[in-house]
Amino acid sequence: MLNQLTISELTAKLSKREISARQAMQACLDQISRVDGKIHAFISHDPADALAQADEADKLLTKNGQDAARPLLGVPIAIKDVLAVKNQPLNCGSKILGNFISPYDATVVKKIKAAGGVVFGRLNMDEFAMGSSTENSAFGVTRNPWDVTRIPGGSSGGSAAAVAADETIAALGSDTGGSIRQPAALCGCVGLKPTYGRVSRYGLVAFASSLDQIGPFTKDVRDAAIILGVIAGHDPNDSTSIPQPVPNYASKLTGNIKGLKLGLPKEYMIGGLDTEVNSAIDAAVKNFQELGAEIVEISLPHTDYAVATYYIIATAEASANLARFDGIRYGMRVDGADPIELYRRTRGAGFGAEVKRRIILGTYVLSSGYYDAYYLRAQKVRTLIRNDFLKAYEKVDAIITPTTPTAAFKIGEKSDDPLQMYLSDIFTISCNLAGICGISIPCGFTKSPRLPIGLQLLGRPFGEETLLKIAHACEQKTLCYKQKAAV
Amino acid sequence: MLETRSLNIETHFMAAGEIDIKYVAHLARLHLTTDEEKKLGAQLGHILGYIEKLKELDVTGVEPTAHAVPMVNVTRMDEIRPSLANEDALRNAPAKANGLFIVPKIVE
Numbered sequence: 158m159l160n161q162l163t164i165s166e167l168t169a170k171l172s173k174r175e176i177s178a179r180q181a182m183q184a185c186l187d188q189i190s191r192v193d194g195k196i197h198a199f200i201s202h203d204p205a206d207a208l209a210q211a212d213e214a215d216k217l218l219t220k221n222g223q224d225a226a227r228p229l230l231g232v233p234i235a236i237k238d239v240l241a242v243k244n245q246p247l248n249c250g251s252k253i254l255g256n257f258i259s260p261y262d263a264t265v266v267k268k269i270k271a272a273g274g275v276v277f278g279r280l281n282m283d284e285f286a287m288g289s290s291t292e293n294s295a296f297g298v299t300r301n302p303w304d305v306t307r308i309p310g311g312s313s314g315g316s317a318a319a320v321a322a323d324e325t326i327a328a329l330g331s332d333t334g335g336s337i338r339q340p341a342a343l344c345g346c347v348g349l350k351p352t353y354g355r356v357s358r359y360g361l362v363a364f365a366s367s368l369d370q371i372g373p374f375t376k377d378v379r380d381a382a383i384i385l386g387v388i389a390g391h392d393p394n395d396s397t398s399i400p401q402p403v404p405n406y407a408s409k410l411t412g413n414i415k416g417l418k419l420g421l422p423k424e425y426m427i428g429g430l431d432t433e434v435n436s437a438i439d440a441a442v443k444n445f446q447e448l449g450a451e452i453v454e455i456s457l458p459h460t461d462y463a464v465a466t467y468y469i470i471a472t473a474e475a476s477a478n479l480a481r482f483d484g485i486r487y488g489m490r491v492d493g494a495d496p497i498e499l500y501r502r503t504r505g506a507g508f509g510a511e512v513k514r515r516i517i518l519g520t521y522v523l524s525s526g527y528y529d530a531y532y533l534r535a536q537k538v539r540t541l542i543r544n545d546f547l548k549a550y551e552k553v554d555a556i557i558t559p560t561t562p563t564a565a566f567k568i569g570e571k572s573d574d575p576l577q578m579y580l581s582d583i584f585t586i587s588c589n590l591a592g593i594c595g596i597s598i599p600c601g602f603t604k605s606p607r608l609p610i611g612l613q614l615l616g617r618p619f620g621e622e623t624l625l626k627i628a629h630a631c632e633q634k635t636l637c638y639k640q641k642a643a644v
Numbered sequence: 645m646l647e648t649r650s651l652n653i654e655t656h657f658m659a660a661g662e663i664d665i666k667y668v669a670h671l672a673r674l675h676l677t678t679d680e681e682k683k684l685g686a687q688l689g690h691i692l693g694y695i696e697k698l699k700e701l702d703v704t705g706v707e708p709t710a711h712a713v714p715m716v717n718v719t720r721m722d723e724i725r726p727s728l729a730n731e732d733a734l735r736n737a738p739a740k741a742n743g744l745f746i747v748p749k750i751v752e
Contacts, residue, residue, distance in 0.1 A: 260732040354713045367711045396718035397711065465695045476672060483673070485745055487736035496748050497673065505675025513674060518688055520672040521663055534698050536708030541701070543709055576691050592712020618713070 159184035160323045161641070164232050164380040165407075167326055171214075171231045172223030178231030181326070182211035182275055185233045189324045192644045195305055198319035200238055200296045201246060202278035207233065210275040217273065228383055230273030235325040237316050238279040239286055240371070241360040242266050249362050250284040250294035250312075253482050253507025255489040263360020264395065265329060265371050265388045272387045280315030280328060284509045285479065286336055286364045288312050289581050292572050293511045300568070301344060302642035304606050307565040310340030313374070317344035320374045322644045327384060328374040333364050334467050335560075335585025337372045338597035342560035342611020345599045345642065347628075348374050349381045352618050353592035354399035356385075357392030365474035366397075368467075368589040377638050378598060378629040382406035385621060401619060409622050410629040415449030417627060420553035424460035425584060431563040437601030437610040438559050444634050445557070450627070453553050457545040462538050463587040464579055469522050469535035470590070476519030482507065514575060543591040550617045555627050558584050560597040560611030584613060594621050596628050599637040609637075663688050 159167070159181045170176045186204050193199055214231035223230060236242055239249050241259035243266075248254045262270065269276055283293040291299040291314025299314040301307040302322040309318040313330030317340035320328050330337045332350035341348025349372045356371045363369060373384035386407060391400035421442065426435075442452055484490035484503030491506050493499035508516070522531035549556060561584060571578045588595040593615055600612035612631065616624030632638050665681045665688075676684065730743050739746035 255736075255738070257736050260728060260735055352713075353711075354715075393720060397713070397715065399713060399715070459701075462698055462701065465698050468691065469695060469698075480673075484738060485747055486733075488738065490738035493748065496750055499748055500673040501675040504673060505677075508674070510680075513676065513680065514684055514687060516672050516674055517663070517665065517668050517684055518691065521668045521688070524668065524671060531695065531698075533708055534703060536710060537703040537706040538698055538701060539709040540706050541703070543712060575687055576694055579691070590709075590712070 158323070160188045160326070162326065163376045164229065164326055164383050167232055168223060168228070168230065171218055174218065178211040178214035178218065178275065179208060181231060182207050182233050185325050188322070192322050193324060195300060196302055196318050196322050196324070196644065197297055197299050198280055198315040198322065198324055199235070200248065200250070200279040200281050200315070203245070207275055207277035210277070214273055214275060227273035229269060229387060232274050233326050234269055234274045234276055235278040235280055235316070235319050235328045236266065236276060237313050237328065237330045238282050239331050239362045240266060240329060242276055246279060247362070248279070248296070249286070250282045250296060251507065251509065251512070252295045253488050253504070257487055261360065264357035264392045266360065268388050278319070278325065280313070280319055282315055283312035284512050285362070285475070286312040286331055286333055287475070287511050287515055289335070289339060289578050290571065291315065291340070292568065293509055295509060298568060301565045302644050303345065303608050304565065306567060307608070308343070308568055310343035310565065312336040314340050316374045317341050317346055317348065320344070320346045320376060321642055323641070327376070327380055329371060330374055331361055331369055331371050332589065333368045333471060334589050335582045337374065338560050338585050338595055338611070338613055339582065341374055342597045342613070343565040343609065345609030345640070346374055346376060347378055347381050347596065347598050347638065348372065349385060349596045350588060350594060351385060351389065351621060352594040354397055355389050355594070355619065355621065357390070357395040357398045359392055359394035363478040365471040366478060367474060368471060370589070378625055378632050379407055379410055381596065382410060382625045404622050406622055406625050409626050411626065412630050412633055414445070414627050414630045417450045417555070417623070418453050418553040419445055419450050419627070420453050420455035420549050420556045422455050422457045422460065422549070422556060422558060424457050425558045427562070427583070429562050430559065433603045434559050434561070434563060434610050438557070438612065441600045441612045441631060442557065444631055448630050448634060455549045455553060455556065457549060457587070459538065459541045459545050460587065463542055463590060464583055466535045466538045466542065467586045467590060468518070468579055469531050470539060472515045472519030473523050473532050474519070476516045476523065479512070479516055511575070539590050542587055546587070546591040546593055546615070554623055555620070556615040558613045558615065560584060560613040564603045564608035564610055588615055593618050594624055596624055598628050598632050599640070600631070600635060601637060602640070663692070
């Protein structure tokens with residue numbers, strides 16, 4: 158089944174011309190026809206456009222063969238509905254964008270296209286990336302391929318489900334508080350959140366600009382390294398992208414992690430941590446020791462304050478960023494007698510409940526009289542959280558945690574209790590506040606029902622090389638990533 | 645009016661977890677139904693109660709972090725570069741004419 162291949166397996170077959178890019182794309186399209194009625198990972202996709210791009214790739218493959226400048230030549234890559242792809246719809250899982258068509262490519266999309274990738278599809282997500290379950294989309298709920306009565310995680314639930322159900326070879330998503338790592342963990346694929354500033358955010362619809370970062374969903378760690386190598390780097394269109402050289406991440410995956418030090422934060426072993434998740438992490442620790450890594454207990458003392466800090470900073474930034482959806486320049490409009498009434502009605506009709514909740518909270522914490530008590534204080538606590546990590550990295554090369562406290566929960570289980578939903582992000586949120594990099598890889602399964610468990614590794618700022626090397630060594634030992642959901 | 649407002653703020657500081665939803669929704673230019681106001685009010689009260697825990701920490705002398713990677717004065721050469729064409733900028737407009745966005749009357 159070509160749609161089950163990894164990028165490295167697929168490109169090897171393509172370069173030998175054993176198969177064509179069209180066949181690979183068609184295999185993904187067939188899988189979408191077969192399973193997406195159940196999973197609903199895609200909001201929309203354009204098969205004719207995808208096949209036309211695959212044909213272009215085949216022409217280049219016939220003419221020049223595989224080419225180092227195009228490491229993704231002929232590889233289908235699906236896109237979260239938060240990234241601009243020229244001449245394709247963009248909705249952010251919301252009604253408010255109406256029939257919006259992107260006038261330009263996001264920088265990451267431009268780079269994937271330049272690397273030969275076949276960019277296709279709009280993957281479902283929580284509206285404006287606000288949520289942990291993909292239940293907040295105006296286009297319906299996405300279901301977990303391992304158990305369709307459960308959530309796939311979020312906000313990039315469509316990206317994770319599509320990769321886990323082999324509807325695409327890889328996908329792009331975005332991560333503001335765990336929106337790549339959490340769904341990757343719950344669907345059993347690899348999800349990488351790069352260091353803040355490693356990947357350009359140009360063409361990503363902004364949620365919380367100081368926390369957002371784009372990253373890949375893949376079937377193994379090597380593929381995540383390949384995609385990161387393509388999308389990373391400075392971009393003059395994003396002043397927060399950092400001009401630092403991009404290493405050849407994939408070439409560093411040697412499997413040798415002897416002597417590396419891995420930190421186990423004592424604050425992450427909390428009550429509420431599922432016993433099966435706990436034992437999967439214990440097993441991972443044992444694996445790392447067998448691979449020759451040294452395990453060190455560390456402390457991240459401000460962990461308990463991360464969720465509160467995050468929900469002040471993220472909602473404050475969101476309330477400002479979402480001001481642009483006002484019914485004037487794009488998207489839907491509900492008319493009013495004056496501009497204020499037009500704004501109020503358009504936004505009232507266009508945004509869903511979670512987005513409204515966060516806009517109100519964000520506006521409140523920034524409003525006169527509350528700014529110092531909430532927003533400024535949260536920014537100071539953010540400094541303390543970041544310092545915890547920088548101090549830990551003086552002693553260790555990476556930090557090991559569970560990605561989530563439990564495996565995938567049931568659809569509807571937490572949708573009426575926003576605070577419980579927010580607290581399920583406890584392990585992923587600090588990474589964005591600190592601006593470091595993180596990855597989730599499959600590390601085990603619950604017994605009944607059988608659901609994936611994710612291991613999170615957190616690396617130094619711009620430490621993706623080491624992070625990927627450690628994740629790869631672990632993955633090759635457990636081989637959990639080879640297990641597939643029976644869709 | 646001003647006095648009433650600051651009075652409200654005082655009260656809310658004391659009883660954390662109460663938001664003047666109507667006022668905040670006005671600031672956010674967001675129409676809410678009466679049902680939404682009620683539901684949001686209760687949920688946000690709950691969330692704000694949780695957020696109060698940040699007050700346990702002593703943050704005296706701690707610098708705020710606005711961005712994890714502090715960069716200042718990122719500039720480019722002051723030169724003319726291509727930008728979005730007028731028709732591309734207007735392509736998604738809900739109402740347009742003569743190369744412009746149409747909006748409700750804003751001056752008498």
